[in-house]
Amino acid sequence: MTRIENSKRTILNLAESLLQDKGFNGFSYAHISSELGVKNAAIHYHFPSKEDLGIAVIRRYRERFKLWINNSRVKDLTPEAKLDWFLGIYTNMRADQGKVCLVGAMEAEFNAIPDGLRDEVQGMHKELLVWLQSTLEEGRDGGVFAFKGEPADKAALILSTLQGALQMARALGTKKFHNVIEQIKLDLLK
Amino acid sequence: MTRIENSKRTILNLAESLLQDKGFNGFSYAHISSELGVKNAAIHYHFPSKEDLGIAVIRRYRERFKLWINNSRVKDLTPEAKLDWFLGIYTNMRADQGKVCLVGAMEAEFNAIPDGLRDEVQGMHKELLVWLQSTLEEGRDGGVFAFKGEPADKAALILSTLQGALQMARALGTKKFHNVIEQIKLDLLK
DNA sequence: GTCTATAGGGGGATAGAC
DNA sequence: GTCTATCCCCCTATAGAC
Numbered sequence: 001m002t003r004i005e006n007s008k009r010t011i012l013n014l015a016e017s018l019l020q021d022k023g024f025n026g027f028s029y030a031h032i033s034s035e036l037g038v039k040n041a042a043i044h045y046h047f048p049s050k051e052d053l054g055i056a057v058i059r060r061y062r063e064r065f066k067l068w069i070n071n072s073r074v075k076d077l078t079p080e081a082k083l084d085w086f087l088g089i090y091t092n093m094r095a096d097q098g099k100v101c102l103v104g105a106m107e108a109e110f111n112a113i114p115d116g117l118r119d120e121v122q123g124m125h126k127e128l129l130v131w132l133q134s135t136l137e138e139g140r141d142g143g144v145f146a147f148k149g150e151p152a153d154k155a156a157l158i159l160s161t162l163q164g165a166l167q168m169a170r171a172l173g174t175k176k177f178h179n180v181i182e183q184i185k186l187d188l189l190k
Numbered sequence: 191m192t193r194i195e196n197s198k199r200t201i202l203n204l205a206e207s208l209l210q211d212k213g214f215n216g217f218s219y220a221h222i223s224s225e226l227g228v229k230n231a232a233i234h235y236h237f238p239s240k241e242d243l244g245i246a247v248i249r250r251y252r253e254r255f256k257l258w259i260n261n262s263r264v265k266d267l268t269p270e271a272k273l274d275w276f277l278g279i280y281t282n283m284r285a286d287q288g289k290v291c292l293v294g295a296m297e298a299e300f301n302a303i304p305d306g307l308r309d310e311v312q313g314m315h316k317e318l319l320v321w322l323q324s325t326l327e328e329g330r331d332g333g334v335f336a337f338k339g340e341p342a343d344k345a346a347l348i349l350s351t352l353q354g355a356l357q358m359a360r361a362l363g364t365k366k367f368h369n370v371i372e373q374i375k376l377d378l379l380k
Numbered sequence: 381g382t383c384t385a386t387a388g389g390g391g392g393a394t395a396g397a398c
Numbered sequence: 399g400t401c402t403a404t405c406c407c408c409c410t411a412t413a414g415a416c
Contacts, residue, residue, distance in 0.1 A: 007399075025215040026302030028391060042400050044393065100298060107357035108290060108298030112216030122361040129362075148376040156366055157351055157373040160358050164350030167297035171312040172319075176346055183347040186338040187377050197381075218409060232382050234411065383416070391408075398401070 008046050010036060016057045020099035024054055024106060024113045051114035054106075058120040061102055062127060069131050079139030080189070086132065087181055090162045094169055094177050103128065104163035129155050136188075146190045158184060198236050200226060206247045210289035214244055214296060214303045241304035244296075248310040251292055252317060259321050269329030270379070276322065277371055280352045284359055284367050293318065294353035319345050326378075336380045348374060 014035055018027035029040040029050070036043075047053035068074055074085055093099040106113060106121040133155040139145035147154050161184060169177035204225055208217035219230040219240070226233075237243035258264055264275055283289040296303060296311040323345040329335035337344050351374060359367035 022302040023213070023215065023299045025213065026299055029393090030390080038399090039401060040392085041394080041402080045399060048393080050392065098301075103361070104354060104357055105298050107360050108295050109213045109216055110357070110360040111288075112212035118361070125358065125361045149373050150369075153369040153373040156355070156358065156362075157370050157377070160354030160370055161347055161351040162354070163357060164294065164352070164354035165346070167294055167300070167353060168315065168346065168350050170297050170300040171293070171308070171315045172346075179340075179343040180347050180350055183339050183343040187347070219411090220408080228381090229383060230410085231384085231412080235381060238411080240410070381416105383414100385413085385415100387410105387412075389409080389411105392406095394405080395403090396401100397403100398399105 007042075011043060011046055011053070012057055012060055015053050016061070016102070017097075017099070019054070019057060019102060019105055020093065021097065023109050024050075024117070025109055051116050054113070054117040055120050058102060058106070058117070058124055062120075062124050065124075065127065065131075078144070079135055079142055080144050082135045083139070083185075083188070086135070087162070087184070090166060091178075091181065094166055094174055098170055098174075100166040100170070101163055104167060107163075108167075125159075128159060132159060144190060145188050147188055154188075158188075197232075201233060201236055201243070202247055202250055205243050206251070206292070207287075207289070209244070209247060209292060209295055210283065211287065213299050214240075214307070215299055241306050244304070244307040245310050248292060248296070248307070248314055252310075252314050255314075255317065255321075268334070269325055269332055270334050272325045273329070273335075273375075273378070276325070277352070277374070280356060281368075281371065284356055284364055288360055288364075290356040290360070291353055294357060297353075298357075315349075318349060322349060334380060335378050337378055344378075348378075 011032060014032045015027075018031055021027075022031075029043045033040040033043050043053075047056060074082065077085060090101065093101060103121060103125050106117065107125075110118060110121075129152070133151045136145060136147070136151040136154055136158075140147065140151065161180065165177050165180040168180070201222060204222045205217075208221055211217070219233045223230040223233050233243075237246060264272065267275060280291065283291060293311055293315050296307065297315075300308060300311075319342070323341045326335060326337070326341040326344055326348075330337065330341065351370065355367050355370040358370070
């Protein structure tokens with residue numbers, strides 16, 4: 001990996017972390033550059049505008065997620081194990097400095113972020129939903145999940161719940177977050 | 191009502207609307223003053239700091255909610271009607287320019303808002319949970335609600351779901367929001 | 381209560397040297 | 399690729415006149 005790819009990667013890591021910590025309007029190039037030990041002009045070299053940076057963070061996450069779900073380590077799991085893997089992503093965010101999910105953070109500020117970033121967030125949210133829906137279908141067909149209504153709606157509910165629960169945990173603590181995770185399972189598993 | 195109380199009230203209305211639309215770091219005194227047709231110094235007269243303003247908005251909402259739930263028009267409803275009333279609050283937010291709930295907006299930016307505001311948000315979230323929990327208990331005891339687990343956890347789940355669903359709707363549309371509302375009911379009603 | 385005026389800082393972004 | 403330097407705008411906030 002070349003030096004520039006390394007710089008870009010480090011910047012994206014910091015930006016992703018800051019987005020999940022403070023939101024799009026809560027962080028600045030100065031946060032990144034000082035942490036990285038460079039001047040803010042260096043960040044602008046890699047990502048000319050803040051919108052570019054935000055888009056790149058979401059785009060990278062989408063590609064990462066696609067790789068995960070198409071990898072046999074996830075693809076070949078049972079529906080129940082897939083669900084646990086997915087819930088684990090959110091549990092890890094909570095454990096990692098009380099971060100919230102990217103989609104939730106950006107949608108909360110949706111009317112105060114650039115257009116191009118909105119489109120990217122929309123695409124990410126759709127992809128998460130599609131995967132979760134198909135997992136729910138698989139699990140219901142296999143007899144391990146039980147729920148009324150359509151898999152698409154149950155998927156939207158669970159995703160909304162996770163998004164909200166990570167935010168709730170910031171005010172009410174990690175214990176409450178874990179209680180919600182358990183409740184999701186109670187409402188889904190046979 | 192005196193003129194100053196009217197001004198304060200109008201400012202609070204605008205601030206509440208802006209908080210739900212753009213978040214704490216997405217709106218400015220200029221947004222309010224231009225809308226109100228005054229200069230920003232006039233806003234500072236009523237609310238010296240932005241933190242003061244944010245706190246006042248949340249505090250007013252908490253008092254409003256307390257009045258509602260203690261009023262016989264809500265208090266004397268059946269548990270099922272209470273739930274519908276509560277869900278209606280969120281449906282109305284969605285219908286009102288795609289707003290999100292105050293708690294969700296503030297918690298998404300939690301690490302980028304003033305300390306005093308955080309405390310106020312925490313208090314509000316607790317109060318919403320307490321009311322919802324007692325309504326769920328009442329409904330389960332009365333045989334109209336059915337769910338596994340503790341009422342406190344189911345309440346936290348439903349509140350997280352509503353919070354997330356309003357945000358999700360910004361990217362995926364109102365139809366998806368209504369589907370989630372219906373799914374909440376499917377997962378709760380006997 | 382609202383105004384004018386302004387302080388003081390931070391933000392995103394760019395030009396040009398190295 | 400990163401630097402220095404700087405521009406320009408918007409922001410929160412205050413002082414003092416009316």
